[in-house]
Amino acid sequence: MKAQSDADKTLNMILSRLDDMKAEETVTIDLRGKSAYSDYMVVTSGRANRHVGAIAENVTKALKETGIKNIHVEGMPNCDWVLIDSGDVIVHVFRPEVREFYNLERLWTQNPAAAKAI
Helix, strand or coil: CCCCCHHHHHHHHHHHHHHHCCCEEEEEEECCCCCCCCCEEEEEECCCHHHHHHHHHHHHHHHHHCCCCCCEEECCCCCCEEEEECCCEEEEEECHHHHHHHCHHHHHHCCHHHHHHC
8 A cells, every 4th residue: 555645644634624624615626737836726615704714724723733834824814715825735715705706626627628718
């Protein structure tokens, strides 16, 4: 059996924290081979601004406890959309309306050839 990569360990820890925090509609997008920056992107939702902020704080704290340095967080003042970049895994925590508006899942999972034709 192959050992788990650091990215996989980080992803599993993040998914566990999101579950603990009752994040909703969590989607994991595999970016290996699609992005030079990250291995995974996680998109999830909180019910309201406070929930989004609490989820983001909890995930950031867990990343720091795991020993991950240089974590970049954006969007905490408003908590409509918080981005957490841990290097191997990027997490987007949205309020539902904001997530629907930006629709990142569609952007990253659609056929690249079809995207060029538009």
